[in-house]
Amino acid sequence: MTTTKLPAPARREAPAAKQTWSRDRVERRLFGILRVVVIVFFLVATLLPFYYMIMLSLRPIEDLLLRPDSLLPDLSALTLSTYAEVLRPVEDAGQGFLGLLANSALVASASVVVGLAIAIPGAYAISRLDFFGRRHVSAMFLMVYLFPAIVIAIPLFVLLAKLQLRGSLAGLVLVYIAQTVPVAIYMLRNYFETIPESVEEAGLVDGLSRLGVIRRVSLPLALPSVVATGIFVFMIAWNEFLFALLFLVERRDRWTVSLGLAQLSGSVEIPTTVLMAGSVTITLPVIALFFFTERLLSEGLTSGADKG
Amino acid sequence: MTLTTGTGPPGGRPRGRAGLARRDARTGLLLITPTLLIVLAVVLVPLAWSLLIAFQRLRLINAGRTGLFENLTTANFARVFGSDALWDSLVTTIVYTAGSTFLAVVLGVIAALALRRPFRGRGFVRAAMLIPYVAPVVAVTFVWKVLLNPEFGIVNSWGKALFGWDDPIAFLSQAHGEISLFGLDIPVPTALLTVIAFEGWRYFPFVFLFVLARLQAIPADIEEAATVDGATPSQRFRYIVLPQLMPIIAVLVVLRTIWTFNEFDDIFLLTGGAAGTEVVSIRVYELLTVQRNVGAAAAQSVFLAGVLIVLLGIYLWILRRRQEGTS
Numbered sequence: 001m002t003t004t005k006l007p008a009p010a011r012r013e014a015p016a017a018k019q020t021w022s023r024d025r026v027e028r029r030l031f032g033i034l035r036v037v038v039i040v041f042f043l044v045a046t047l048l049p050f051y052y053m054i055m056l057s058l059r060p061i062e063d064l065l066l067r068p069d070s071l072l073p074d075l076s077a078l079t080l081s082t083y084a085e086v087l088r089p090v091e092d093a094g095q096g097f098l099g100l101l102a103n104s105a106l107v108a109s110a111s112v113v114v115g116l117a118i119a120i121p122g123a124y125a126i127s128r129l130d131f132f133g134r135r136h137v138s139a140m141f142l143m144v145y146l147f148p149a150i151v152i153a154i155p156l157f158v159l160l161a162k163l164q165l166r167g168s169l170a171g172l173v174l175v176y177i178a179q180t181v182p183v184a185i186y187m188l189r190n191y192f193e194t195i196p197e198s199v200e201e202a203g204l205v206d207g208l209s210r211l212g213v214i215r216r217v218s219l220p221l222a223l224p225s226v227v228a229t230g231i232f233v234f235m236i237a238w239n240e241f242l243f244a245l246l247f248l249v250e251r252r253d254r255w256t257v258s259l260g261l262a263q264l265s266g267s268v269e270i271p272t273t274v275l276m277a278g279s280v281t282i283t284l285p286v287i288a289l290f291f292f293t294e295r296l297l298s299e300g301l302t303s304g305a306d307k308g
Numbered sequence: 309m310t311l312t313t314g315t316g317p318p319g320g321r322p323r324g325r326a327g328l329a330r331r332d333a334r335t336g337l338l339l340i341t342p343t344l345l346i347v348l349a350v351v352l353v354p355l356a357w358s359l360l361i362a363f364q365r366l367r368l369i370n371a372g373r374t375g376l377f378e379n380l381t382t383a384n385f386a387r388v389f390g391s392d393a394l395w396d397s398l399v400t401t402i403v404y405t406a407g408s409t410f411l412a413v414v415l416g417v418i419a420a421l422a423l424r425r426p427f428r429g430r431g432f433v434r435a436a437m438l439i440p441y442v443a444p445v446v447a448v449t450f451v452w453k454v455l456l457n458p459e460f461g462i463v464n465s466w467g468k469a470l471f472g473w474d475d476p477i478a479f480l481s482q483a484h485g486e487i488s489l490f491g492l493d494i495p496v497p498t499a500l501l502t503v504i505a506f507e508g509w510r511y512f513p514f515v516f517l518f519v520l521a522r523l524q525a526i527p528a529d530i531e532e533a534a535t536v537d538g539a540t541p542s543q544r545f546r547y548i549v550l551p552q553l554m555p556i557i558a559v560l561v562v563l564r565t566i567w568t569f570n571e572f573d574d575i576f577l578l579t580g581g582a583a584g585t586e587v588v589s590i591r592v593y594e595l596l597t598v599q600r601n602v603g604a605a606a607a608q609s610v611f612l613a614g615v616l617i618v619l620l621g622i623y624l625w626i627l628r629r630r631q632e633g634t635s
Contacts, residue, residue, distance in 0.1 A: 024540045031541050038422040039433060042415075045509065046437050049451045052462065056454065069465035122343035130329065131336030137343075144351050146616065148570035150592045151609040152350070155357035158602055161368060178350035181343055204328075210335045239444040241573045246597075258446040262577060265450050272454055279447040290442045294435045302521035 053283070057082055057276035064273060082277035090252075095270065097278055099253065100260040104282075107169055107256060108237040111176040112230045119181050120226065123188035124214055128200070141182035149179070149242055157246050167251035172244060176237040183236075184229045187300040191225035192218060194303075228296040235286050257282040361606035368600040384607035393591070394608070398615065401569065401587040404504060409564040411508030413557060416515025421545075423516075424523050434520070441513035449577035452506055456480055483584040499583035503575055507568060515560050522556045523549070558627065562620065569616050588612045 055071070056064060058078045088094020126137055156175065160166045195218055203213040219226070244259040255263065261278050264270055290297065365381050388394055419437060423430060440448060455461050458476035467473040477485065477498065485498040526549065534544050572589040575581060581590035589612065595605035 024538070027540045027542055035422050038418060042419050042422070042437055043433060046440055046513075049448065049455060050439065050443070052455060053447070053451045065460055068460040069462060069469060071462070118342040118346060121339035125336040125339035129332045129336030129339070131333045131340065134336065137340065140347065144347060146566060146620075147351075147355060147613050148572070148589055148592075148609060148616075150570075150572055150589050150596075151358045151606075151613055152354040154592075154596060154602060154606050154609060155354040155361060156350075157596065158361070158366075158368070174346070174350055178346050181346060185343065210332060235442055239442075239446075241446055241577070258444050261444075261450060262446045265446075265453070272460075275450065276454070279450050283443050283447045286442055286444060287439060290438070291435060294438065295431075298434075298438070298517055298521070302518055 050283070053276055053279050056273050057280045059273055061271040061273045082271075082274045083281070085274050086278040086281065095260070095264060095274065095278065096252075097257060097260060097281060100255050100257045101281065103169065103254060104238055104256040104258070107172055107176070108234045110169075110173045111180065111237040112233045114173065115177045115180055115184055115233050116226065116230055118177065119184035119188060119229070120219070121214070122181070123185040124192055124218060126185065127189045127192035128197075129210070141185070144178070144182050153243060153246050156243075160247060167248055167254045169248075169254060172247050172256075173237075175243050175247075176233075176240060179240075180233045180236050184233055187229045187232065188222065188225055190300070190303045191222050195221050224296055225300055228293055228300040231289050231293050232297060232300070235289065238282075238286055358606050359610055361603055362610045364603050364606075366601075366603040366606075368596075368602055381603075384603040385611075387604055388607045388611060393586075394588075394611075397586045397588050397591050400500065400585065401589075401612075404500060404507075404575075404585070404587055405565055405568045407501075407504040408507030408511070408568045409561060411504060412511040412564055413515050413561060415508055415512035416517075416560075417519050417553070417557070419512060419516045420519035420523055423520060437516055438513045440510045441517075445510075445573050446577060448510065449506070449574060453480060453578065456502065480579050481583050483582075497584050499579055499585050503578055503585050506578060507571075507574060510574070511564060511568075515557075515564070518556055518560055519553060522553060526552050562623065565623075566616065566620070569619075570612070588615075 052071075055073050058080070059073050060077060060079055060081075063074060063077050084094070086095045087098045088096070089099065090096040125131060126134060152175075156171070160168070160171060199221070200213050200217055203217045204210070208216060238256075239258060240256075241258050241262060244256045245262070248254045248256065248259060249263070257278075261275065261282060264278070265275055362384055363380050363382060365383060423434060423437075456463050456479040458464055458478045461476075463479070464473070464476040468476065479502040480499055482498040485496050486493040487496055531544050531548055534548055539547070570589060571587070572593065575585050575587055576590055576593065579585045581587070581594070588608065592605050592609045592612065595601050595608055
């Protein structure tokens with residue numbers, strides 16, 4: 001690889017300039033060590049909280065209170081009862097997370113399906129078709145992100161109160177779509193633009209309509225990007241908190257998992273370890289999805305950015 | 309492209325470039341319409357409505373009966389601007405935004421530089437570093453709250469064991485603490501700093517991701533030439549790598565500033581706005597749900613958006629002047 005190639009010229013030049021050579025060597029050594037230190041530091045900083053989360057979720061609460069400083073749990077005392085309690089329905093003295101997980105899955109999946117159905121044609125239009133006002137669309141998207149979500153939340157909150165629709169999951173899906181459509185279009189557009197125009201023109205020449213070209217040619221080629229975008233939207237909808245809080249807080253049976261965990265974490269009666277089990281159950285699906293598609297996602301997000 | 313008469317699409321549609329362009333323009337509008345509709349309905353109309361409510365005497369109790377243009381007043385703004393708490397929370401918001409953005413960008417750039425060259429397991433390390441950003445905010449704030457808990461949090465129990473802290477530090481509920489340094493007691497806003505540290509931890513992956521992508525797109529030849537000419541690693545970074553990173557860093561600073569300025573979830577979940585962390589968006593939420601004064605909440609949120617627009621305008625103006633200065 002390129003790494004082994006790099007130091008070679010420096011070594012050849014070394015005797016010519018002794019002064020720089022020594023500074024160069026000091027710096028190389030220093031940055032070589034620093035690099036390892038930095039990588040280890042960041043790994044610990046990012047992973048430790050998640051390790052702590054999993055570890056606490058497996059410990060009985062008494063063990064935590066007795067030995068708060070231990071990072072290694074007592075293996076014989078490990079328990080899964082925390083998970084049982086957090087997942088059980090409220091009627092069975094649990095916290096009902098299974099139902100909340102279902103709500104979240106429903107809201108997030110609906111946001112992905114409808115959101116993609118809206119964003120795919122939109123992204124294609126922006127990347128390929130020269131329609132009136134095409135250049136102003138991105139300015140409009142910037143506005144969506146510029147304004148605080150809470151500005152938009154206030155009238156929606158009033159509207160839902162007016163219509164007595166608080167607790168409606170459909171309203172939440174609409175908001176999530178509107179919040180994610182700009183980033184979805186951005187990711188998809190980057191990909192559509194990499195498809196050579198000649199491929200699509202061949203389809204047009206062969207008698208396909210524009211919509212036929214999208215369906216038969218562009219969409220199959222863009223499938224990886226569509227998957228990445230869908231997963232990104234899913235994660236945003238799954239993690240969202242503010243609108244869920246404003247729309248659903250009064251209806252416990254309609255809570256999403258994020259809202260559920262936030263509401264219950266203020267409670268004194270529920271042991272921390274049980275809530276940690278709740279944290280793990282809401283984090284795990286997101287992290288799993290992310291690890292399966294990390295490369296796709298990162299490329300989808302940054303593919304416009306590496307041009308500088 | 310050549311659409312000759314023989315191979316043109318059937319059905320008597322207009323042929324040739326002009327016809328296709330016209331059809332494309334129509335298809336384009338058709339395809340973008342759903343996007344426009346939903347943004348209009350769920351973002352633009354609510355925005356305009358919020359602006360209207362800001363000038364209305366509107367409480368949640370009478371929300372159902374008040375007409376769209378009834379009870380117009382400027383009392384909401386008088387009330388919002390008349391309150392000392394507003395200016396306090398604006399200062400808090402600005403300190404919080406500047407601190408969090410700075411921390412996230414610096415950490416992100418350092419992490420990206422460390423991962424620039426390939427090594428075994430880089431793919432895993434890269435993915436691991438993105439986890440704070442993709443994990444649910446409710447879960448990570450909860451873990452931080454437990455980590456920093458004065459009674460059974462591991463940070464305090466290790467702090468007492470390793471650094472000899474006398475008392476546990478209430479990181480998230482103490483407004484002001486003191487650090488003893490060389491015999492001096494320096495006052496620090498404990499909770500605010502903790503929240504900023506959290507933001508740095510949660511959002512450095514975003515900066516990291518984009519800076520790393522940019523780093524890997526920098527062609528190696530200039531740096532190789534500089535190495536041949538005897539430039540040390542720090543010189544190569546200062547004069548070759550950093551200038552090429554500046555454009556993306558500038559964009560990331562703007563994005564992080566906007567998002568941190570508008571941030572609600574993180575602070576609400578960590579401190580609830582207590583202990584000197586009451587940013588403007590938290591105040592809006594409290595006006596809306598606790599005091600149930602929709603008009604004042606809207607006025608406050610419009611003010612928040614206005615400040616942000618002014619700040620961004622200043623930033624872009626400085627950026628343009630600087631660019632004119634260098635070119």
